[in-house]
Amino acid sequence: MAALPVSPLAPAGFPVLPAIKGVRFAAAAAGVKYKDRNDVMLAVMEPGTSVAGVFTRSATRSANVLDCQDKLGRAADGPAAILVNSGNSNAFTGHFGQTSVAEICTAVAAETGIDPARVFTASTGVIGEPLPHERITAKVADLNSALDAGALEAAAGAIMTTDTFAKGSAAEVEIGGRTVSIAGIAKGSGMIAPDMATMLVYIFTDAKVAQDALQAELSAICDRTFNCITVDSDTSTSDSLMLCATGASGVDASGNAEFSAALEKVMLDLAHQVVRDGEGATKFVEIQVTGAASDKDAKVHGLAIANSPLVKTAIAGEDPNWGRVVMAIGKSGAAADRDLLTISFGDVLVAEKGWVAPSYKEEQGAAVMKEQEITVKVDLGLGVGTATVWTCDLTHQYITINADYRS
């Protein structure tokens, strides 16, 4: 498959990421599948690091995900490591997949001296093919000796599959006059033929946050960020989001509101970058739902709109087709009353009281749809529930990437 052009929605460039005290990175070319590019990254965290994670809910999730979930469930201290490879997802590879995970964890543990129960992995790429883990384990010594606090950008590049740009984000917070840093990388939702898109996200901070608090924080913010984006409604077998707090800044950020806000900013930025790299995307779409019977209902409506092929193709065609938004709300299963709905495209009121707004002119809606970033606002008129979700349009390029190219 030929290299895809960089998404028109990509940021201007990769951001400058601060070094995070207590964690070092390395990337290497192991030749898992791709030639002449880095495809393995290793992160090593100092003792005292808390590690939290959120993973795909897929019933057919990969051996790596199952292993990470098992390890996170056990309280543990000491140093920790994360090894990620691209090029092969190690998903649906039967018992061989578990062996590959064990071999990689054993190799990392042997080289770094870290308890294998604190070594986490992820794999992304082609599925159903045995992971040539020996190519990865052969590189662990090199990776370990190359560890560098400044190598997070290289790590971001190594976990890409057919992402069209590397994704990073960072924030700094002052707590009690001292600075705490947060930096994260992500991959997704580029396509790797013949595979499904996978989202991998790794975030690091030198703040000190206890394990349970870190997990609670990550899960809560994930619900408002990564769980509010969709490209095509399909869910990978490998999706993984991990947050590591090394504590090396010496600053305890547990329960600190400014830290939470900074973490959410980084997570939202990375989530948006994943949407901006959605397969074939030409429009970045924010769907703001208000007035729903509950926040949960608002999210159900928002995702129904965001996942509707008819809404997404209308946006691709720059068609202010509010009827399809009405349709998506109607089918979502959450409470709605046709005659209480209000729909706007950007700041243009389109429909209200069960019909097109008297003030609405088609050319106003058409002008909004020509923008590269589009906001769809829906008020249900029922209650105080709100949600915001993000998606992209559905274009010929999506079909081209997923149907026309063969592995």
Add this chain to the structure above:
Amino acid sequence: MAALPVSPLAPAGFPVLPAIKGVRFAAAAAGVKYKDRNDVMLAVMEPGTSVAGVFTRSATRSANVLDCQDKLGRAADGPAAILVNSGNSNAFTGHFGQTSVAEICTAVAAETGIDPARVFTASTGVIGEPLPHERITAKVADLNSALDAGALEAAAGAIMTTDTFAKGSAAEVEIGGRTVSIAGIAKGSGMIAPDMATMLVYIFTDAKVAQDALQAELSAICDRTFNCITVDSDTSTSDSLMLCATGASGVDASGNAEFSAALEKVMLDLAHQVVRDGEGATKFVEIQVTGAASDKDAKVHGLAIANSPLVKTAIAGEDPNWGRVVMAIGKSGAAADRDLLTISFGDVLVAEKGWVAPSYKEEQGAAVMKEQEITVKVDLGLGVGTATVWTCDLTHQYITINADYRS
């Protein structure tokens, strides 16, 4: 929008439909939106006709659907009528929509002498524009005087929007040495810019079946036929399925198994024709799910596979991408165990025991995917739940129809 080419999956021609005793049809050109073609149909049933219906569950359903549901809920006898127009869906037209329905029902009642509470309507076409109901009511006298038992094919043509072929199906059953006939027509899921696809189905029989029994039969069979098809997971505001039993054959078919089987055959045939006219469809896909924890779980898995954009684009690309089937099963939310899954494409065993089958060769799967009709078989290995669902592939033409053309 230029006329679409006839679907490559269309039947060879419109079937010969038997006349159904006790019901007559007429079609006319009212100029609701289209020029020079029939766009209104009227069906008039004799006294003693039982009428059953199943409608969209959309929370934003049309005024016509709300009116039909209200009328079906009230027991009633006497003659009955159905009037359907194409070209305008009368959906999301506020209180004006209710007025349009009332005006049409009043006009039909005045002309035919039928109680307006026994006059049912449906509208399909553009949404959000007021229905010019006066164009329809102006044709009611002509329609009434043209009623003919043999005009069901003309009725099938009148309810088309951008369907690429008219859809009809029929069956005859011998009960106690006498013949009972069933004939039905359908429209869907062609697109009418700038609108959503709508499915309308009308089935007539001269069997005698009590109202409650007829409704129960229709709902049960609908769950195995029309509720098992999907083109793009979007749900119309206007979907309507009605079954009218005139009793004019004098044969009571209540509880008769052969009648039920014949009715299911007609409904399944019409449901398949709707899929065969799916927007941009080039492949007709049957998904057979067995071994699920329950029938309900089996249907959830089947629809998750059938609605997955990644599965549908793989089929469009003739790619035997079983990994995407695994993905769809994993995300469906119903019970699954990766290591107990068995997946076949046609008669080719592809994956089992959590991995690709040792006997599988990619060229075998590729050969199956080149067919125009493809069967995907999934066994969960968990229980005895089964379901079969039908869908089509997702192609460039779907994007072209829904994004590139503007209203």
